[in-house]
Amino acid sequence: MNTEYTDAMSSSTASNRSLEYHVLNLFYDNEDNCALTALINNVRFHVIAETAKVRHSRIGQEYAKLLQAVKEGSLEDDLPSSDSGIDVRDSSDEDEAKLVAHGEDAEEALQRWMLSPLQSDIDEYAPIQSESAQISLAEWFDLPSHWYNLETKDKALHAIELEPDEDLHRRISKLLPEISIPKYIREVDAPFYQPADLIVSACSNVPPPYRPTRIQLSDSKDILFLKLVDPGQPQCTKREISILDRIAKKGLHDHIRCPRLKGIVTSGNDRTKIMGFLQTDIPNPVPLTIKLDAEVPQKLRDHWASETQRMKDVLHEHSIVWGDAKADNFMVDENDELWIIDFGGSYTEGWVDPKLNESMEGDDMGVDKIVNALHDPVANTWDPDTEKSFGGSPEINAKDKKRKAEHQDQEEEEPVVKKQRQSSAEQQKVYCYCDGPSSGRMIACDSVDCEREWFHFDCVGISEPPSDDREWFCEDCEAAE
Template sequence: MVKLPEYEVLNFCFDNDNGCSLTVLANDERFHVTVDPKQLQDRSKEGKVIQRRYRRLLKRAKAADQDGEEQEETTQSGNEDDSDQDSEKQDSAVDVSSPETEQKPEDEDGSSKHTNALHRRILTPLSEHILSKPSGSKPTVQDWYYSPIHYYNLSTSSGKLQVQENQSPPKSLTERMNEILIPTISLPKKTLNLSIPQFSASDLTVLSCASDPAPYHPILVSHNDNNETYFLKPVDPTQPGPTIREIDIMNTIAKKDLHSRDDFRCPQLKGLVYFSSSSSDSSTIEHKHIAAILLSPIADPTPLTRLLDPSTPEHKRKQWAKDAERMVEVLHENGIVWGDAKGDNFMVDKDDKVWIIDFGGSYTEGWVDEKIKETEEGDWQGTGKVLTALEDPVGGTMSEEEEKKLDEEKEEDEIEEDEELEEEEQTPMKSSPRKRSRDSAAEGEDADEAAPPAKQQKRSRQSAGTKDTRDVKYCFCESTSSGRMLACDGKDCKREWFHFECLDIEEAPEEKEWFCEECR
């Protein structure tokens, strides 16, 4: 199995004709791969297998994406005139933090698991075209976003999956990718009249990036002249309204000198970032189109929602509740409506001080009712739920009805996945004495001659015997055991078992021993 370099997904989409495209950043280079099913019609036996695998992975990724959209929390823009229907489902931006808290989640949900398996399948033949290691240089914000893209097409030939570089991609494609990957919005005259300092993206060096919220983007930058560090918050071209609202409110906060108060903490608006269209662009010219806003960074921030846990000392939770409530009061006393009151929009810094962030004016379902969005009543509804959760981290974070519904949905998903995988296994596999097991459930199944070998098991919660393995994480997808899995023979392997679909295999290897990438 080919070992892929680390990569970050910049964009992924699929159409109604079983085609898709994937854009990634790998070792400081950008790659765009287009998958056209017509290019996967190799009639060889191996080619047909490749086509079936691709369609299966795409089907699961589509289904997972649809499920994710249905279960995703709904956020709405406060300025519907400046956002379309799709953008209303996105948060305006909640990532006012430094890189320490912007790590990838340790666990993948079902949607991520299936989608990532498809991504790895598409990228496998591309691995030989990717640099073996990053360049190590730190680009400017301008260079980071305007880095050239290498375009490839996926195809099959003689039973092998391969990529062919498209050195002359159609102009419509390159323009579309620029629209997707390069953030920019136009500011109204009212906002420009605020006379907020503007910075060229060419004068800012990227120090670190983050993948939350998607897509992967620069998050911490420094100015080339004075080395001052800023938090970079890219705009969302699909919904300019929240950015304009945030600029206006943060400017009001600064004018009212709320930052000097001991009972109020929020990042300071430091400036606006624009892309230079030419080397002759002057910093003295006011630029209407901006790419991001610059904020003062919060030192080692942690979203408050991550600290809503009984293990968090009670005295800290009480202080956070008191401070959070007071900061909302300060806003209202100064005629400012927060607009997106929820737990994720409170941050706790390295000194255990709580901060309020995100003035984009959206509302989040479950925190604030739509009918009272962007009102003081809405602010108190969302804040009240935060205060309740701080007082009771167990009972205050989710209602019994919500917990029951979530458990039922999870159980239904697991059963559906198990049934789907069982349908694929049309014939039992032969027993093999050399295959070994890693858990009691597999050992119990070895007694049955018709069962798969211990090295290769169909693992599910139904067949887990008396041992509950749902909370144990396996595979490089860091998920629980399910479906057909292959055991690594590495003595100290940390992952132990690997899903067939994550390995992109349909049958267990014939070799006596098999080792994962980390144990080879």
């Protein structure tokens, strides 16, 4: 079909504001070509805007301005980070107001501009549904799809529907979350489910993108939280599943409040590939970041401060590093109880120094900042240098800068001097066959029982890591197999 964008931008935008859609993906390249995938009434619309095809002076200028505004980042900056993957859409009205940007931001304006020429096709292909029918997770990722190119003709913008070819199918396949998993993940103490056996109970776009978040088992009324994998960060999923399994096996759920691993979601029938995992659904979670507010009762904040320290200490007592310690990775439920989440690792600038990535010292640093912010949110939840909330007080930031400067100085030091400056904890922690500290490029052994855990590339004779779908074992663990 060929639908036209009206000559009056203002009237088109106004009429299209009522269109309800959900963004599955928004992408633009260095040549200012843009691609949007939107879900409307359980139908996917893929819209491609190529600079060469929207060259008409007025329309081209509108597109250029909208895309430039998106590039400049003129979006609300108060949303929780997306890496935790927790659905916070059921927050209270007060908390929801802090989580969702008001009005039309630059990204939304561009999305609506791209969808405007499709209005008649949307009415035909995706009529409003009186009641949403239950669909399986497999069906959700295989919904009807339509592809379009935007083009200018006769001073108007048109949407040209495309016949799906191999390239278009390849693009849509990239929207499917999937990673390969090694043997130690396949052997965790959790059931495996196929997408066809899971019913989508709820979806969310907070944090984006829009995705299924709550799942019901086909033979049960229980609702579980679904955390989809990020194909670009497969190690985060492997780490989190492994740690949740360790927490359960060590009986730590009796001591800390964190989601239980409830199942692994395969990608079809193949157990070597997964699209996510199921865990306890936290009732109406709100990121602790939102609670770093002087209006929240001091007694509650003091209690949460004590709990953050205690939970972190319990993990460390059992040799478990949390990783990515920050307020967004604590959740407050509807009963004001605190949950610790997200064991995928890494770090967030402003909370943990990069040099302390996935270390106990990094956990200590992040939790100390959380505690300070809870005790005194006015003094400790604003970073004037980055103009971002929850980055720490000026005093904390000054310490971070000093710490970073010291690490930069260490990079220039001789190895012997550098080793002398390491903390005693760092000196004691050794890896690899060489019994040396963590340094340079390293690879993890895929055996969950490996005593050395990490190995230097040089020591094991490799220059590049193996592909993600291949397991790698050190000599000792390979012999034990």
